[in-house]
Amino acid sequence: MKTTVQYDDIREFEFKPGTTLSSYLQLTRDDVKSYFLSGSSLVDCSCPACLSHERSEAFSKFGLNYQECSNCQTLYVSPRPDENAIDEYYRKSKAREFWNQHLLTETEAKRREKLFKPRVQWIIETVEEYFPSAQRFSSINSVHPPFLQELVESDYFKKIRIVTPRADLSHVNCEKDGVQVVNDAIGAFSNPTDAVTLFEVIDRLSDVNAFAGALDKMLVPGGLCFLTTISISGFDLQVLWDKSNSIFPPDRMNVLSTEGLMLLFERHGFECIELSTPGLLDVQIVANAYKENASIEIPRFVRYLMEQRDNDTLQTFQEFLQMNRLSSFARAVFQKK
Amino acid sequence: MGNALKAGIVGYGYMGQIRKTVIEEHPNLELSAICDANLLLADSDFGCPIFTDYRDILEKDVDIVFVCTPNAFSPEIVISSLNQGKHVFCEKPPGRSIDDIRDIIEAEKANTPAKLMFGFNHRYHPCVNEAKVLVDSGRYGKILSLRGVYGKSGGLGFEDSWRNKKEISGGGILLDQGIHMMDLFRLFCGDFQEVKGFVTNSYWNIDMEDNAFAMLRNEQGQVATLHSSATLWKHTFRLEVFMEQGYFVISGLLSKTGSYGRETLVVGKRQFEDETFALGNPREEVTYFDRDLSWITEVSDFVDCIQNDKCVTNSSSTDALKVMELIGRIYGDDPKYKVERFGGGGE
Numbered sequence: 001m002k003t004t005v006q007y008d009d010i011r012e013f014e015f016k017p018g019t020t021l022s023s024y025l026q027l028t029r030d031d032v033k034s035y036f037l038s039g040s041s042l043v044d045c046s047c048p049a050c051l052s053h054e055r056s057e058a059f060s061k062f063g064l065n066y067q068e069c070s071n072c073q074t075l076y077v078s079p080r081p082d083e084n085a086i087d088e089y090y091r092k093s094k095a096r097e098f099w100n101q102h103l104l105t106e107t108e109a110k111r112r113e114k115l116f117k118p119r120v121q122w123i124i125e126t127v128e129e130y131f132p133s134a135q136r137f138s139s140i141n142s143v144h145p146p147f148l149q150e151l152v153e154s155d156y157f158k159k160i161r162i163v164t165p166r167a168d169l170s171h172v173n174c175e176k177d178g179v180q181v182v183n184d185a186i187g188a189f190s191n192p193t194d195a196v197t198l199f200e201v202i203d204r205l206s207d208v209n210a211f212a213g214a215l216d217k218m219l220v221p222g223g224l225c226f227l228t229t230i231s232i233s234g235f236d237l238q239v240l241w242d243k244s245n246s247i248f249p250p251d252r253m254n255v256l257s258t259e260g261l262m263l264l265f266e267r268h269g270f271e272c273i274e275l276s277t278p279g280l281l282d283v284q285i286v287a288n289a290y291k292e293n294a295s296i297e298i299p300r301f302v303r304y305l306m307e308q309r310d311n312d313t314l315q316t317f318q319e320f321l322q323m324n325r326l327s328s329f330a331r332a333v334f335q336k337k
Numbered sequence: 338m339g340n341a342l343k344a345g346i347v348g349y350g351y352m353g354q355i356r357k358t359v360i361e362e363h364p365n366l367e368l369s370a371i372c373d374a375n376l377l378l379a380d381s382d383f384g385c386p387i388f389t390d391y392r393d394i395l396e397k398d399v400d401i402v403f404v405c406t407p408n409a410f411s412p413e414i415v416i417s418s419l420n421q422g423k424h425v426f427c428e429k430p431p432g433r434s435i436d437d438i439r440d441i442i443e444a445e446k447a448n449t450p451a452k453l454m455f456g457f458n459h460r461y462h463p464c465v466n467e468a469k470v471l472v473d474s475g476r477y478g479k480i481l482s483l484r485g486v487y488g489k490s491g492g493l494g495f496e497d498s499w500r501n502k503k504e505i506s507g508g509g510i511l512l513d514q515g516i517h518m519m520d521l522f523r524l525f526c527g528d529f530q531e532v533k534g535f536v537t538n539s540y541w542n543i544d545m546e547d548n549a550f551a552m553l554r555n556e557q558g559q560v561a562t563l564h565s566s567a568t569l570w571k572h573t574f575r576l577e578v579f580m581e582q583g584y585f586v587i588s589g590l591l592s593k594t595g596s597y598g599r600e601t602l603v604v605g606k607r608q609f610e611d612e613t614f615a616l617g618n619p620r621e622e623v624t625y626f627d628r629d630l631s632w633i634t635e636v637s638d639f640v641d642c643i644q645n646d647k648c649v650t651n652s653s654s655t656d657a658l659k660v661m662e663l664i665g666r667i668y669g670d671d672p673k674y675k676v677e678r679f680g681g682g683g684e
Contacts, residue, residue, distance in 0.1 A: 002463065005623040129470045323625065 004276040004331075005322040006118075020102055025248065027095040032062040032249055035081070035089045042079035048208035049074040049260025051267075059242035064249045066242075074260035075232045077253040083185075083206040086250055087165055090204075112146035119199075120150040123226055126333055127156075127195055130273055131222050134194035138163050138218075140186055141201045148179055163189050187214040194220055198227045202264075203252050212268040219336045225270065227332045233258045234328020235282040235321050239298055240289055246328065258325050261332060270334035276322070279329030283318045341367040342424075342643060345399040347391045347414050348406035349373035352428050352456070355593075356403045357383075359632045365640050366401070370394045395421045401643070404428065408512075409505045412437040416444040419451050424643050426636070428456040430516050430664075431657040433507020438661050442654045450646065454639045457652040457660075459517040460524055461631035461638075464587045464602040467624065468578060471585060471604065472525060478581025480526055483561040485518040485576045488569030490596075491541065495567070501543040509545030511536065511664060515565025519660050520652075521576060522553065522561040528659060529553035529561065534667030540568045551667045572596040583607050583619075591629035600626040 036042065046053045047069035054070035055078075064077045081089075090096050104111075127134045137157040139148065141164045151160060163182045182189055187210070196219065205211050215225060230237065230246055232255040237244050247255055256264065262272055287306050290296055298306075305317065321327045344360045346353050349371055360366045372388040388394055391414050394402065402418040404411050404427040412432040418425045419441075431438040445453045459465060471477060489495075489510065499505045500513050522529070531554040536546040547567040554560045566573075574597050578585040583606040589598035601623060608619040635652065642649050 001627045003625045003627070005625070006620075125467075125470065125474070128474060129467060323623075 001272050002274050002276075003323070003325055004274065004278050005319060006278040006280065017103075017106060020106060021245065024095060024098055024103055025245065027093075027098050028248060028251070029062045031089065031093040031095045032064065035093060036085060036250070037063045041082075043082060044079045045076070045207075046078075047072065047074050047260070048076050048202075048205075048254045048264070049256045050263045051209065061242065061248050064253075066247070069257075069260065072260035072263055073232060073257045075237075075247070075255040077249050080206060080253055081250065086204065086206050089250060108146055111144075112150065116144065116147040116150050119147065119226075119228075120154055122331075123151075123195070123197070124154060124156050126226070126273070127224060130333075130335060131194060131224050134224065135159060136192065136194045137161070138182075138189075138193045138196045140164065140196050140198050140215075141205075142197075142199045144199065147197075147199070152179065157195070161191075161193075185214070186211070186218055189218060192220045193218050193223060195224045195226065198225065198229075200228060200230075200251075202227065202256065203229050203254055204250050205254065208254055208264065212264055216268045216270070216336065221336055223336045224273075225265075225334045225336070227261075227330075227334070229261070229330050229332075230255060230328050231258055231261065231277060231330040232256065232328075233326060234277060234279060234330070235326055236285040236289075237328045239286050239302055240296075243289065243296060244285075245289075246285075258330060261330065265332075265334045269337050271337055272332065273335050274333040275325065275330070276332070277325045277327035277330045278322055279327030280318065281329070282321055282327050283314045287314070340644075341365050342400040342640060343367050343369040343398060344401045344403060345370040345372065345394040345397065346403045346405060347372045347394060348404065348410075348428075349376055350405065353403070353405035355632060356405055356426075356636075359636050360403070362633060363636060363640065365644065366636070369399050370397055392417070395423065400424060401426060401639075407499050407505050408433045408507050412441055415441050415453070419444040419448040419453065422448060422451055424452045424639075426454050426456065426639055429520075429657070430508070430512050431455055431654070431661065433512075435658070435661050435665050437507075438654065438658045442658060445654050452639065452643050452649055453654050454635075454642070454649045455652045455654070455657045456635070457517065457520045457656065458631045458635050459521055459590075460651060461634045462590060462600065463626040463628070463630065464589075464600050464624070465521060465524075465576075467602050468585045468587055469524065472578065472580070477583045477585075477606075479557075480559055481579045481581065482559060483522055483525060483576065483578055485522065485561065486564045486566070486569075486573055487514050487518045487575075488564070488566035488571075488573040489514065490570050490572050491567050496541055496543055501541070501545060503544045506545070508664070508668070509536075509538075509543065509549070510547055510567040511549035511551075511565045511667060515549055515551075515563060516660055516664060518563050518565065518576065519551075519663050520656065522563070523656065523659060523663075525578060526555055526557070526559045526561060529555045529663060531555075532663060532666040532670060534670040536668055536671045536673075549667060551663075553663065572598075574598075581607075591626060591631075600629070602626075 050072040052069055052071035055067040058066040058068040058075055066075050067078050068075055135158040138161040143162055161180045161182055163186055165185045202208055258275060290306050342365060344366050346356055360368045368385050370386045371383055372391045372394045374389050376387055395418060401424045404414050404425060406414060408430055411427055415425050415427050431441060533552040535550040537548045538546055539548055541547045549565045551563040574590045576587040586603040589600045591600045603621055603623050605619050605621045638651055
């Protein structure tokens with residue numbers, strides 16, 4: 001197994017402009033109320049990562065309760081809406097519409113250059129090393145037009161598919177790029193696949209365990225699963241906890257620890273090739289949160305760090321977090337045995 | 338275990354013990370016998386017959402012989418095993434001299450289809466694998482140069498090791514450890530035609546070199562420099578690969594003790610088209626590796642060659658010969674330190 005550390009210059013607001021993000025969070029709060037809290041039935045669940053029932057109440061966000069798993073420290077919503085309710089939300093909610101029309105559009109150029117180009121490179125290099133005969137690629141449950149364009153332009157895979165039951169595909173011109181769209185859940189998709197991407201997908205699933213089982217059936221032996229997610233093992237999430245703007249339902253119903261992530265995939269017969277937390281923003285996020293609200297409760301050491309030390313120290317601290325898998329942005333590669 | 342190949346180990350020192358673990362973990366191998374002249378333990382301690390004479394193993398129903406003995410004994414055991422039709426996996430170096438490997442190759446040719454592979458396991462380390470994939474992708478252009486440092490900390494008892502007895506090892510730190518770096522130079526750049534070398538004994542009271550410095554150049558103009566040393570006072574492994582569009586730094590090595598440090602690959606991309614805008618600190622990506630699969634992967638490669646009748650193309654006898662020729666030329670290039678017994682010097 002390996003872990004990767006990256007050095008780059010990225011600012012938090014390049015991807016999530018402050019005012020736009022506030023509007024999105026407000027819309028999400030309203031939509032959660034109308035989609036999940038009025039009439040819809042919520043179901044209790046065990047830890048999505050390790051299946052343990054041992055837990056403690058963490059906090060409540062937008063009316064839904066987060067639990068902390070006592071076994072692997074994964075943070076998750078329980079009780080929670082079922083898969084159909086979540087699909088409905090992602091197809092129709094105002095928050096999602098706003099995300100596609102504003103947040104994605106306003107930051108598309110930056111995302112393409114700084115997120116998706118390197119991600120395509122990451123996928124190709126890993127495939128070349130671990131499964132060089134891979135030709136059939138599927139992007140699961142998520143549609144990022146700049147990513148797909150980069151992938152198509154790389155001309156690496158012979159077959160590219162999007163498999164999703166829930167996303168609004170109106171803003172993607174798949175035909176032009178030769179990308180096949182399968183408007184279904186992966187459990188219903190029977191064609192074998194060599195490599196899949198799950199970009200921020202497990203974060204918002206109702207039944208993570210069933211999804212991982214379906215993924216296992218979909219991938220051929222030796223097939224690769226590329227995954228990005230936020231992780232509760234990360235610095236900014238641990239420090240800010242319920243005050244974090246990154247933890248909210250339903251986008252982040254499952255915030256797995258790195259240990260939980262390993263347990264989930266190993267349980268389903270995958271081997272971990274890479275588990276990295278190459279996040280660049282943890283320290284910045286905490287610093288910005290502290291700047292905006294100096295009365296926010298953060299540990300004394302962190303406060304001292306923010307107030308007394310310069311950017312070089314903060315940069316070094318961020319690198320330390322990456323090296324030790326303690327940043328909140330995680331990426332992983334799992335290979336089906 | 339129906340189709341498992343029966344494996345015997347000759348030499349049960351540090352490497353023999355590593356090979357035993359690999360054989361026991363490998364699904365297509367079955368440990369059938371161990372031989373060591375000094376082994377005092379009983380069969381029951383190992384779950385297989387124990388011998389003190391390697392010839393006894395060759396009489397047994399063994400498919401592969403793992404030769405893990407000191408350099409002075411390896412050639413005879415390899416040649417005898419090949420002559421008995423056994424497949425042979427031999428630790429590096431392939432003997433004490435170029436003549437040793439030439440004799441081995443003759444036996445290999447005379448005993449087709451017996452397969453022969455040498456233990457250049459550094460080729461299989463995850464950081465080397467990953468760097469090789471990046472080089473082969475062509476995205477970083479051509480290799481311009483290589484710089485390698487491989488060294489030991491020395492320490493108590495260093496002078497007493499068989500590795501530092503000329504009649505047993507045939508060479509010092511260059512033949513013992515530098516050979517791995519030379520092998521990696523060849524892995525990345527192919528053969529080198531020009532060789533310059535300095536070989537010194539600067540500190541240890543041994544009758545061989547404790548430091549070797551070499552510069553190699555091939556027909557493509559690629560230059561590789563090596564410092565192989567027993568006086569770095571810290572276990573060190575570092576290989577830098579400079580390319581047209583960036584650079585890779587391989588450092589640290591996963592090992593049993595972890596003493597070479599965390600195995601790491603740094604990838605830097607050239608970030609300028611015009612020298613005026615060159616950055617002193619370009620964007621880098623660092624990958625840390627946690628698991629050393631080199632031992633099992635190289636043996637799996639060998640087993641695959643045997644079971645599917647494939648040519649050994651990685652760590653082959655040709656690789657062993659070429660690297661021994663380079664080492665011979667480094668020794669031979671330093672008139673103050675010409676190792677007569679090594680043969681094939683640089684005159």
